[in-house]
Amino acid sequence: MILYSQPWYKQKATNMTLSLSDIKRVAKLARIEINEMEAQQNLAQLSGIFNLIEQMQAVDTRGIQPMSHSRDMVQRLREDEITESDQHTLFQSIAPQVEDGYYLVPKVIE
Amino acid sequence: MLNASLRQLSLLLSEKKISSTELTHEFLTRIKVLNPDLNAFITTDEEKSLNQARLADEMIATGRSTPLTGIPVAQKDIFCATGWLTTCGSKMLSNFVSPYDATVVARLDRAGMVNLGKTNMDEFAMGSSNETSHYGPVKNPWDRRAVPGGSSGGSACAVAARLAPAATGSDTGGSIRQPAALCGISGIKPTYGLVSRYGMIAFASSLDQGGPMAKSAEDLSILLNAMVGFDERDSTSLQREKEDYTRDLEKPAGGLRIGLPREFFAEGMSSDVSSAVDAALAEYRKLGATFVEVSLPNSRLAVPVYYVLAPAEASSNLSRFDGVRYGYRAAQYDNLEELYAKTRAEGFGEEVKRRILIGTYVLSHGYYDAYYLQAQKLRRLIAEDFTKAFEQCDLIMGPTSPTVAFNIGEKCGDPIQMYLSDIYTSAASLAGLPGMSIPIGFGNQNRPVGLHIIGNYFREAHMLNVAHRYQQVTDWHKLTPPESGN
Numbered sequence: 001m002i003l004y005s006q007p008w009y010k011q012k013a014t015n016m017t018l019s020l021s022d023i024k025r026v027a028k029l030a031r032i033e034i035n036e037m038e039a040q041q042n043l044a045q046l047s048g049i050f051n052l053i054e055q056m057q058a059v060d061t062r063g064i065q066p067m068s069h070s071r072d073m074v075q076r077l078r079e080d081e082i083t084e085s086d087q088h089t090l091f092q093s094i095a096p097q098v099e100d101g102y103y104l105v106p107k108v109i110e
Numbered sequence: 111m112l113n114a115s116l117r118q119l120s121l122l123l124s125e126k127k128i129s130s131t132e133l134t135h136e137f138l139t140r141i142k143v144l145n146p147d148l149n150a151f152i153t154t155d156e157e158k159s160l161n162q163a164r165l166a167d168e169m170i171a172t173g174r175s176t177p178l179t180g181i182p183v184a185q186k187d188i189f190c191a192t193g194w195l196t197t198c199g200s201k202m203l204s205n206f207v208s209p210y211d212a213t214v215v216a217r218l219d220r221a222g223m224v225n226l227g228k229t230n231m232d233e234f235a236m237g238s239s240n241e242t243s244h245y246g247p248v249k250n251p252w253d254r255r256a257v258p259g260g261s262s263g264g265s266a267c268a269v270a271a272r273l274a275p276a277a278t279g280s281d282t283g284g285s286i287r288q289p290a291a292l293c294g295i296s297g298i299k300p301t302y303g304l305v306s307r308y309g310m311i312a313f314a315s316s317l318d319q320g321g322p323m324a325k326s327a328e329d330l331s332i333l334l335n336a337m338v339g340f341d342e343r344d345s346t347s348l349q350r351e352k353e354d355y356t357r358d359l360e361k362p363a364g365g366l367r368i369g370l371p372r373e374f375f376a377e378g379m380s381s382d383v384s385s386a387v388d389a390a391l392a393e394y395r396k397l398g399a400t401f402v403e404v405s406l407p408n409s410r411l412a413v414p415v416y417y418v419l420a421p422a423e424a425s426s427n428l429s430r431f432d433g434v435r436y437g438y439r440a441a442q443y444d445n446l447e448e449l450y451a452k453t454r455a456e457g458f459g460e461e462v463k464r465r466i467l468i469g470t471y472v473l474s475h476g477y478y479d480a481y482y483l484q485a486q487k488l489r490r491l492i493a494e495d496f497t498k499a500f501e502q503c504d505l506i507m508g509p510t511s512p513t514v515a516f517n518i519g520e521k522c523g524d525p526i527q528m529y530l531s532d533i534y535t536s537a538a539s540l541a542g543l544p545g546m547s548i549p550i551g552f553g554n555q556n557r558p559v560g561l562h563i564i565g566n567y568f569r570e571a572h573m574l575n576v577a578h579r580y581q582q583v584t585d586w587h588k589l590t591p592p593e594s595g596n
Contacts (some may be wrong), residue, residue, distance in 0.1 A: 022241070025468065030425060030470040031432070032463055033451035042467060048526055049468060053414045056484050059491070066486030067493060069316050070302045070542020071567075076345060090209050096439035099130050106446050 018047050111136060113590065114277075116181060116329045119275060123170055123180040130170070130180030134163035134224050134596045137182050140274050141227065147254065152187050153339050154227035162224040169222045178336055184274035186265050187228040188235055188303030189320070190309040191215045193488040194225070194321040198311045199233040199243040202431050202438045202457035212309025213341045214278060214320050221336040226274050230264030232319045234428065235285055235313045237261050238522065238531035242461040243258040247518050250293060251591035253557055255403045256515035258291030259531075266293035270591055276324040276578055280310055280316045283416050284510075284535025287547040290323055291510035291560020296577065296587060297323040298330050301567050302542035303348035306341035314423035315346070317539050319414075326587050327548060327577035331355040334570065350568075358575040359374025364398030366576060370505030371406045374534055374562075380513045380555030387509050390550040390561045390580070394507075398578055404499040404506065408491040413529055415492065418472050418485035419540070424462075431457060463527065493541035500566045501535035505576060508534055508549040511562035538564045548577045549586040558586075 002056040023042050027034045034042065088101060111133070122128045138156055145151050159182070166180035190196045190208035192215075197203045201202070205395035211219070219225070232242040240248040240263025248263040250256040251271035258267040262279030266289035269277050279286040281299035290297030297319050312318060323335035327525040334355040341347040368391070375384075391401065433439035433453030440452035458466070499506060512533055521528045538545040546565070547560035561580075565573040581587050 003196075012478055015413060019416055021437070022471070026467050026474065029465050029474065030430075030452040031447075032466065033455040034147075034463075042464065044365045045464060045525055046471075047251075049417065049529075052529070053418055053472075053481065054412050056411055056418070056488055059408070059411065059488060061484060061487035061491070064487040064490055066483055067490035068486055069491070070540065072349075073303070073346060078342070087209070091169070091435075094205075094436045095207060096433060096436075100465060106435055106443065106449060108446050 018043060018050060112140070113325075113588065115326060116178070116275060116324070116332050119181050120177050124175060129152055130224060133180065133181050134159050134226070135238050136158050136353050137226055137274060138515070144271055144273060145211055148251060148267055148273070149246050149248045150264040151272065152197055152199070152230050152264070153182070155194065156283065158193065159224055159226055159328050162219070166222045166224055166246060167329055176221045176336070177332055178218070179338055180224065181275055182189060182224040182226040183218055184226045184229045184265055184268045184277040186214060186262050186278050186280060187231055187493065188280050188311045189215050189278060190311070191225060191228070196228065196311070197245070198235070199231040199245060200457065200462070201244045204244065204438060206215045206437050210309060213306035213343065214310060214337055216280070217336055217339065223336075229268055229277060232261035232263065233462050234311065234424070235261040235280060235282055236424070236461050236465055237526050238284070238288055238402050239516070239582040240264065240289070241518065241522055242459055244459060249518070250515045250557070252294060253277040253555060254569060255517050256557055257292065257518050259292035259511070259515060260526065261285040261289070262297075262323060263289050266290055266295055266297070269293070269295045269323055269325060272590060276322060276329055278320060279323045279429070279525060280318060280320045280339075281334070281539065282420060284532040286321050286323060287535050287560070287562060289510050290547040291549075291562070292515040292558060294558030294586070294589065294591070295323060296330055296546065297336065298324055298546035298550045298570065298573070299539070299544060300334065300338060300570055301544045302345050304338045306339070306344040306347050308343040312427040314420040315427060316423060317420060323550070326581050327574045328356070328581070331571070331574045334574075353571060355571050355574055358571045359578045361508065361575050362398070363394065363576055363579040364542050366394070366397075366399040366505070367503045368394060368399050368401050369404040369407065369499050369506040370401055371404050371499065371506060371508060373406050374508035378512050378533065379509050380553070383509045383513060383559050384510070386553055386559035387561060391507065393580060393584060397583065402503050406492075406495040406499060406537060407490060408495050410536040411532055411561040412492055412540055414550065415485045415488045416532065416536040416541060417468065417529055421465040421469035422468070422473050422482055425466045425473065428466055433457070434451055461525070475548040476516070489563055490542045494571065496538070496541050496543060496564070497510060505569070505573060506564040508562050510534060514553040514555070514557035514559060534562055542572060543567060544570050546573055546577060550584075551586055
């Protein structure tokens with residue numbers, strides 16, 4: 001968990017001018033290929049959405065505990081026991097490419 | 111038969127005046143006739159449904175039936191069902207035949223319900239109009255030029271058009287309540303954690319909650335009895351004593367204190383919706399309820415907060431769709447990196463990609479505190495507003511949606527306008543509170559209006575009682591849309 005590293009008013013001023021390179025960087029992080037035209041479209045729409053999101057900055061939230069979960073619940077623990085049976089054949093029957101019980105992907109190490 | 115309540119159907123079945131096979135056949139035939147235009151279902155499978163119906167008939171014949179045995183139900187395509195194509199409205203899962211059951215599906219199967227098919231929805235439940243579905247838009251049966259709402263648009267349409275006696279839905283920011291309102295049916299999103307999320311394809315895990323959609327509050331209470339229950343396979347499932355949600359249905363509504371949030375009755379609500387809500391509140395006054403003005407000052411930030419938190423969680427949840435283990439895989443790629451990027455570029459639609467990008471951005475280095483953490487803090491303030499309001503009232507009421515159903519295509523190019531459809535529903539979602547919508551009349555162009563009822567945690571039985579009292583003295587929930595479109 002990241003504790004409040006900085007009070008809200010000292011936080012890096014969010015510069016709401018998203019750039020085309022921001023969009024491309026985020027798409028890369030998200031592993032979604034986008035072309036120039038899609039990047040442009042996303043830039044326009046995301047800029048509008050972030051203007052809406054920016055309304056959040058108007059509220060002073062110093063001292064407020066972040067709420068990650070609606071019921072503030074504690075993670076339930078269980079005994080470390082085997083509860084499921086091996087169903088890999090069934091589950092791999094719907095995979096795009098399988099061989100000898102392994103999922104196949106393009107070679108990653110030459 | 112089409113307009114019968116679940117209790118009436120159950121009685122007909124147990125008295126053997128009709129068999130589940132006949133009932134299922136009747137609805138399947140209706141789907142065949144009306145679905146090509148309405149597009150409420152993505153998948154039907156006559157053989158599977160009729161097999162289940164035969165099993166239900168055996169259960170009834172051997173005295174093993176529950177109040178739901180033999181009654182057909184439409185399953186939102188977000189719920190995995192063994193052997194059923196489960197697409198979640200996406201091309202990404204266009205070939206995904208689920209090898210397992212969602213807990214909701216398993217519970218309804220066990221109760222003897224018959225799965226009529228999988229209903230259309232916004233892709234990965236991201237949308238408020240059902241227009242982001244890879245399988246085409248769903249039409250609103252009251253006016254086929256209009257959207258049914260979303261994301262559970264197919265389920266809402268199916269119940270409204272009497273293609274199914276009941277349906278399942280899921281609600282992350284309003285996805286049961288808003289389509290229920292726009293299609294003139296009843297729907298409830300229970301307290302977060304009551305209905306298992308296991309096998310319900312994840313969108314935003316801290317908000318996602320399954321629930322029933324049906325013609326009346328009474329029907330919802332019977333369905334909720336079967337859907338709610340602890341599930342060790344859902345890490346946030348609540349361990350609570352079993353409740354009978356029908357127990358308070360007949361209690362009088364006298365003495366009820368209804369909270370009216372100032373912020374929900376401010377500008378933004380269209381005048382036709384406002385008149386219908388006023389008329390519904392007048393009905394409650396006649397039933398003996400009193401009104402108290404409450405304030406939810408932070409609820410105005412619910413939409414921005416929601417559109418940080420939900421995309422953030424979605425960007426993480428949807429990383430599992432990578433073309434390796436199941437679902438769609440791009441045809442052309444030269445390396446692993448390309449396999450991922452092209453699969454996701456081709457498999458996801460525009461809105462889903464947009465939300466993944468928003469989520470990735472708000473979680474990325476340098477922006478986490480300003481967006482994600484700030485949104486989580488505001489989430490607490492939004493939840494605390496409700497806690498304070500419930501010190502003054504038993505329930506909160508207001509409009510479910512600021513307008514009646516809009517036209518198909520009307521808001522497609524404008525995501526922000528679309529997001530504002532959730533303005534009244536997302537605050538309760540962020541707080542994890544139960545919320546429901548019931549039909550209360552018609553607005554512009556004779557399109558349905560819904561009343562939003564928000565209760566305190568675990569007050570579902572009371573909310574259903576309050577909704578049921580209204581439905582005892584009005585008949586909006588009994589009206590049916592025109593058969594042939596307009």
